[in-house]
Amino acid sequence: MTINSKFNSLKSEKQQHIINAAIKEFVKSGFEKASTNEIVKEANISKGSLFNYFNSKKDLYYYLIDHSIQVIEKIYEQIDYNETDLFKRIQNIGLQKFHIQQKFPHVFDFLASSIQEESAEVKDIIKQKVDPIYDEGKEKIYKDIDYSKFREGIDIEKAMEILNWTMFGFVEKALQQIDSFENIGEFGEQYLKAWKNYSEILKYSFYK
16 A cells, blocks of 8 residues: 555545645644644544544645645646737636635745745755756746736836735635635626736736
8 A cells, every 4th residue: 555545545525624734734834843633633534534544744744845846846737828919818817826825824924935945854854856947837837928918117026926925815815705606607797807806907007
């Protein structure tokens, strides 16, 4: 039996619940201070079950790194390089991020926090696996973008940061509001309409 195969054989809903509980605790406390007691309490499983799925806290952390990287790679795979407008590219990435965060609310926070992780026990694996995915992502997200649409004198790098902050902040706001909608399709339509209003303001600021 391969490592983590017992965990992988669980129903997806139970896997998701355990992953979210573990990620939440690692984001909150960091690797060293993260409590497996808190994880099992949040996941509503026994400690024996957790260590039946994962040999150690380190094994669990490594699994979450791999899981989070797979999530990011799926986003990269969906990038449409025929779409050269930066705003539409970021909009599509933001929509994917939104759908992922409905299932795994803290996955992006986990990867971001791992970059700041100080524990020598996991630093090497982070450097080996997480750092390259960020470098790769920056290259892929902005590949073939038509920068000629920007007005002269605009600092394009800063404009892109502002656009990213706005989109990802908008996604966070949307996730907080989604529970108030019974119809997800209706929510999606309102979400896109609202984002386009923000997008037009930013385009007016940055584009010719």
